[in-house]
Amino acid sequence: MYKKIFIKTFGCQMNEYDSNRIAGLAKEAGYLKTDNFNDIDCYILNTCHIREKATEKVYHDIGRLKKNYKNRKKPIVLVAGCVAQAENSEMLEREPYIDAVIGPQSYQGLPKILLEFEKRKEKLNFTNFDVIEKFDKLNAVLNSDSKISSFITIQEGCDKFCNFCVVPYTRGPEFSRSPTEIINEAKQIVFNGVKEITLLGQNVNAYSYNDKGLKYNLSNLIMELESLQKLKRIRYTTSHPKDMTTDLINCYKKTTKLVPFIHLPVQSGSNKILKNMNRKHTREEYISTIKNLIKVRPDIKFSSDFIVGYPGEIEKDFNDTINLVKEVNFINSYSFIYNSRPGTPSSNLEGVEKKIQKERLLILQNLLEDIQIKENKNQVGKTKEVLIENKAKNKKNYFGRIENSTPVIISKADDQDLGKIINVKINSYNRNTLFGSKENIEKEVAA
Numbered sequence: 099m100y101k102k103i104f105i106k107t108f109g110c111q112m113n114e115y116d117s118n119r120i121a122g123l124a125k126e127a128g129y130l131k132t133d134n135f136n137d138i139d140c141y142i143l144n145t146c147h148i149r150e151k152a153t154e155k156v157y158h159d160i161g162r163l164k165k166n167y168k169n170r171k172k173p174i175v176l177v178a179g180c181v182a183q184a185e186n187s188e189m190l191e192r193e194p195y196i197d198a199v200i201g202p203q204s205y206q207g208l209p210k211i212l213l214e215f216e217k218r219k220e221k222l223n224f225t226n227f228d229v230i231e232k233f234d235k236l237n238a239v240l241n242s243d244s245k246i247s248s249f250i251t252i253q254e255g256c257d258k259f260c261n262f263c264v265v266p267y268t269r270g271p272e273f274s275r276s277p278t279e280i281i282n283e284a285k286q287i288v289f290n291g292v293k294e295i296t297l298l299g300q301n302v303n304a305y306s307y308n309d310k311g312l313k314y315n316l317s318n319l320i321m322e323l324e325s326l327q328k329l330k331r332i333r334y335t336t337s338h339p340k341d342m343t344t345d346l347i348n349c350y351k352k353t354t355k356l357v358p359f360i361h362l363p364v365q366s367g368s369n370k371i372l373k374n375m376n377r378k379h380t381r382e383e384y385i386s387t388i389k390n391l392i393k394v395r396p397d398i399k400f401s402s403d404f405i406v407g408y409p410g411e412i413e414k415d416f417n418d419t420i421n422l423v424k425e426v427n428f429i430n431s432y433s434f435i436y437n438s439r440p441g442t443p444s445s446n447l448e449g450v451e452k453k454i455q456k457e458r459l460l461i462l463q464n465l466l467e468d469i470q471i472k473e474n475k476n477q478v479g480k481t482k483e484v485l486i487e488n489k490a491k492n493k494k495n496y497f498g499r500i501e502n503s504t505p506v507i508i509s510k511a512d513d514q515d516l517g518k519i520i521n522v523k524i525n526s527y528n529r530n531t532l533f534g535s536k537e538n539i540e541k542e543v544a545a
Contacts, residue, residue: 101139103129104173106159109146111335112298113179115249117144120178120205127209136166140174140212145181147264147439152181153189160195174215176200180268184441190221200224202269203254244290246487246517247331247499252280252319253299258338260365261376261443262405262436265300272300274307277314281322284329293517294331294485295323302334303341317345324353330519331485331501332356336363339379342387350395358395359502362387363403367422368415371408376443381422388426399473399502400426404433406462407455409447411436416458423465429473429502431466435459467529474504474527481537484508484522486515498522500532510536 103124107117120142121131129140141163145156156177167173176198177189183201190196198211204224211224255270256263284295297319299305307314316334323332332355339362349356362384366372369381391398404419423431435455438445449455477500484498484506496511498520508522515536522534 100125100130101128102132102134102137103140103142104132104135104138105142105144107144108152108155108179109144111249111296112251112254112300113144113146115251115298116179116202116205117142118249120144120208123205123208124212127212129212138173140176142176142178145177145179147180147184147268153185156181156189157193160193164195174198174212176211178202178205180264183268184264186223190223197221198224244287245292246485247294247296248287248292249296249298250280250283250287251275251298252316253302253305256300257304258301258340258378259376259443261374262408262439264439264442267441269300272304274305277307277309277319277322280319284323284326288326288329291517293329294333294487295329297332297334299334300336301338301341303337303343303346315343315345317343317349320349320353320356324355329355333359333503335361337361339364339377339384339387342391344390347387347390347394350391350398357501357503358398359400360391360398361401361403364422365403365405366408366411366415367419368411369418371411371415371418374410374444375405375408381418385422385425399429401430401503402426402428402432404431404462405436406433406459407450408436409444409449411450411458416462420462420465423462423469427469427473428466430470430504433459433462433466471527471529474529474532477504477524477532478527479524481521481523482506482532482534483519484534485519486511486517488516489513504532505530506532506534508534508536 103121105117105120107113124131124140132138143156143159146152160175163175174197175195177196178200179202182189182199186199186201189199197215198221200208200211201224207224253272253274255272256265257272259266287295303316305316305319320332323329332353337360342362350358364384365375365377367381372380388400406416436449438449482500484500486496486498486508488497490497490507496508496515498506498508500506506522511520521537523537524532524534526533
């Protein structure tokens with residue numbers, strides 16, 4: 099009889115993908131995933147170290163768990179992901195309720211970890227970097243995802259070493275999966291009913307693999323995925339500006355399934371700050387990449403990440419960021435106040451005053467919001483192609499996305515539209531979402 103495992107995921111899309119595969123691995127040890135937090139035998143927190151107070155969120159969550167199981171049998175508690183990698187021994191010492199920590203390159207050992215803990219009841223630390231073994235194991239576990247939109251990890255790790263970032267220390271160096279493994283996984287989930295695939299990597303456009311003398315990069319992968327007949331859309335994230343090669347840019351005029359939208363983090367519009375961050379690109383190089391993408395695909399849209407108040411940022415540097423935002427017109431972006439991460443090169447630098455950081459963040463976020471609202475307003479009255487992913491929470495309307503990833507709530511659709519790209523008349527909007535109704539003429543009759 100299967101035991102029950104509950105998996106809570108923090109952070110990036112790669113963690114979501116990893117959690118999906120963790121569930122498959124846990125099944126090998128006799129554990130089935132459940133959504134019922136109140137009746138479990140094992141609790142896994144898959145963590146992210148990027149956001150502020152990431153570690154404290156872990157302890158807060160475990161506190162809730164302890165309270166919930168105070169008078170009941172304690173479940174096995176595993177902390178996985180980047181926080182586990184960065185603070186493994188410290189976490190085991192600080193919180194006795196944690197039974198094991200598992201780094202992001204050690205998930206493949208989960209069945210063994212669960213079985214060993216059941217036998218020995220000893221605290222376990224699995225935080226070695228062995229991405230090759232990880233992918234070898236995951237390839238043997240079928241990806242059973244059958245959602246309309248799904249993820250595939252193609253690359254992990256980072257060699258860029260931005261001075262503010264912990265990823266090279268928690269995920270290790272860049273490593274790319276075999277194209278054969280990726281295509282096989284894509285075929286499997288498309289067979290399951292997936293219509294949209296997002297290729298994932300810490301630096302996804304740094305993907306590079308030599309296979310029997312043939313060199314594969316991201317553009318090669320995209321062109322192979324293009325040939326999967328039932329696949330409707332292809333996305334990828336997250337990209338580094340340094341790796342936006344000419345062949346990848348030209349992909350946007352060669353394919354019909356690669357969506358005209360890219361998340362391309364810039365972090366700052368100031369060359370001084372970009373250099374201090376060790377970003378390995380300039381403002382001018384970033385703008386040139388944007389212009390080249392627009393040249394081959396005029397309707398392409400962009401989103402980005404911004405760090406406000408990085409050490410050494412003065413008013414001129416911040417204004418350079420504001421001017422960059424106005425020039426590119428990012429339709430959807432993420433912006434954060436700089437927070438020091440222990441162990442990173444910038445952690446010893448003197449930061450910008452908190453009050454100034456907050457003031458600048460508000461100015462930036464207001465500008466980004468104005469651009470996003472204007473973009474959504476411009477969609478009203480237009481007919482857009484929407485991939486229907488699922489029913490909305492109210493169970494009456496349906497949820498989908500247009501090519502630039504903006505969510506749409508659709509009326510007058512039905513269950514037969516799930517997995518189809520249909521024409522939707524946009525009637526209204528708010529900051530984050532479009533609202534529309536299905537038009538009579540569909541783009542396609544069947545998925």
